[in-house]
Amino acid sequence: MPADIIAIASDHAGFQLKSMLREELAELGFAVLDLGTDDTESVDYPDFAYAMSAAFRDGRTKRGVLVCGSGIGISMAANRNPEIRAALIHDSFGARMARLHNDANVICFGGRAIGFDVARDCLRTFLETEFEGGRHARRVEKLNNPV
Amino acid sequence: MPADIIAIASDHAGFQLKSMLREELAELGFAVLDLGTDDTESVDYPDFAYAMSAAFRDGRTKRGVLVCGSGIGISMAANRNPEIRAALIHDSFGARMARLHNDANVICFGGRAIGFDVARDCLRTFLETEFEGGRHARRVEKLNNPV
Numbered sequence: 001m002p003a004d005i006i007a008i009a010s011d012h013a014g015f016q017l018k019s020m021l022r023e024e025l026a027e028l029g030f031a032v033l034d035l036g037t038d039d040t041e042s043v044d045y046p047d048f049a050y051a052m053s054a055a056f057r058d059g060r061t062k063r064g065v066l067v068c069g070s071g072i073g074i075s076m077a078a079n080r081n082p083e084i085r086a087a088l089i090h091d092s093f094g095a096r097m098a099r100l101h102n103d104a105n106v107i108c109f110g111g112r113a114i115g116f117d118v119a120r121d122c123l124r125t126f127l128e129t130e131f132e133g134g135r136h137a138r139r140v141e142k143l144n145n146p147v
Numbered sequence: 148m149p150a151d152i153i154a155i156a157s158d159h160a161g162f163q164l165k166s167m168l169r170e171e172l173a174e175l176g177f178a179v180l181d182l183g184t185d186d187t188e189s190v191d192y193p194d195f196a197y198a199m200s201a202a203f204r205d206g207r208t209k210r211g212v213l214v215c216g217s218g219i220g221i222s223m224a225a226n227r228n229p230e231i232r233a234a235l236i237h238d239s240f241g242a243r244m245a246r247l248h249n250d251a252n253v254i255c256f257g258g259r260a261i262g263f264d265v266a267r268d269c270l271r272t273f274l275e276t277e278f279e280g281g282r283h284a285r286r287v288e289k290l291n292n293p294v
Contacts, residue, residue, distance in 0.1 A: 042282070046289035053294070070244040072234045072251065073286065079226035080293035087219045088235045093260060097217040104219065113240060135189070139220065142193035146227035147200070 007061035009035035009052050011045040011074065014067025014111035017119060021065055021109075024120050028127070033061055045069075049077030049086075052106065056083045064106040065123065071110035078106055082144050090114060095122040099129035103140045154208035156182035156199050158192040158221065161214025161258035164266060168212055168256075171267050175274070180208055192216075196224030196233075199253065203230045211253040212270065218257035225253055229291050237261060242269040246276035248283045249290075 006025055010018035015037055025032045035051040037043050045068040055061045064084075068074035071088045078086035086106035087098035090113070098104035107126045109119050131140075153172050157165035162184055172179045182198040184190050192215040202208045211231075215221035218235045225233035233253035234245035237260070245251035254273045256266050278287075 044286045044289055046286055046293075050289075050294045070241055070248070072241065072245050073249045073290065075222070075235070076226050076232050076249065076251075077290050077293065079223050080229060080290075082227060085223050088222070090237045094217055094219065094257070098219050101217070102220045102223065104223075110241070139191045139193055142191055142197075143220065143224055143227075146193075146224065147197045 004030050005033055005061050006030045007033040007035055007052055007055045007064040009048040009064070010037060010067035010111065011043050011048055011069070012037060012040045013069030014074070014109070015040050017109060017111040017114070017116065018065070018067045020116050021067070021119065021123060024123065025065070045073045046077040049074045052078055053081040053084060056081065062105060066106055066108045067111045069110060069112045071108045071113060075108040078108065082146055085140070085143060089122045089126070091118065092121055092125045095125040096129050099126055100132045101136045102143075103131040103136070151177050152180055152208050153177045154180040154182055154199055154202045154211040156195040156211070157184060157214035157258065158190050158195055158216070159184055159187045160216030161221070161256070162187050164256060164258040164261075164263065165212070165214045167263050168214070168266065168270060171270065172212070192220045193224040196221045199225055200228040200231060203228065209252060213253055213255045214258045216257060216259045218255045218260060222255040225255065229293055232287070232290060236269045236273070238265065239268055239272045242272040243276050246273055247279045250278040250283070250287045
């Protein structure tokens with residue numbers, strides 16, 4: 001699997017922002033694995049978080065983007081899988097911290113909460129920022145082994 | 148267990164905001180179950196999310212407040228437990244949606260990301276807003292039974 005595959009998924013409320021971020025990812029040179037939804041017909045956000053979860057489990061991707069209306073529901077669902085560290089992001093501070101401290105591998109947005117230009121800025125920061133390691137590695141290890 | 152018990156926990160970076168929100172909850176008439184941390188000495192945020200998780204499992208609380216530096220790590224850890232629906236909140240739109248659509252039972256904040264007055268506004272909205280049910284109940288049910 002090339003490191004430059006990024007999976008993307010959303011519900012109906014996130015469909016528009018997902019489509020725009022998908023184009024942005026393609027322009028940046030990533031291979032995009034689009035897990036749906038494919039239009040604005042009402043669907044259930046957990047189904048698309050679990051599609052992302054399956055893509056991680058099957059080794060089809062190591063990074064992802066998820067969008068629902070507020071970003072809240074889809075980030076809850078994604079974090080049910082200990083392989084996923086999904087961060088709901090509103091600004092570049094959050095995007096940077098999610099990578100530096102939490103080694104986040106999925107970035108979540110609220111399609112009704114964030115504008116495209118801010119989301120794009122956050123996405124680029126997320127993709128460009130390396131995990132800091134050190135004491136944060138111990139904490140991330142605990143995240144992967146919930147008690 | 149009275150319905151008005153609220154558990155609260157944070158790491159060192161969230162300690163100051165936790166202390167302020169704890170006072171706010173007491174002023175609003177809630178019984179606060181403080182799960183630590185108790186000072187600004189460096190600790191690991193997952194330990195405090197898992198303390199919240201244990202309080203849910205043991206029936207000591209049905210609602211909680213979590214704070215770390217960005218709010219990201221502690222919300223990831225809390226959502227490892229399917230009983231918990233933890234929402235990372237930045238504004239009252241998110242706080243309202245988290246209750247209306249996601250029936251969130253834990254609200255998360257970034258102690259280094261949000262000011263006290265905005266966090267207090269979000270907390271009040273979170274506490275005052277009822278779950279909308281309907282189609283959202285089906286989605287929440289899927290959140291509690293991850294695949």
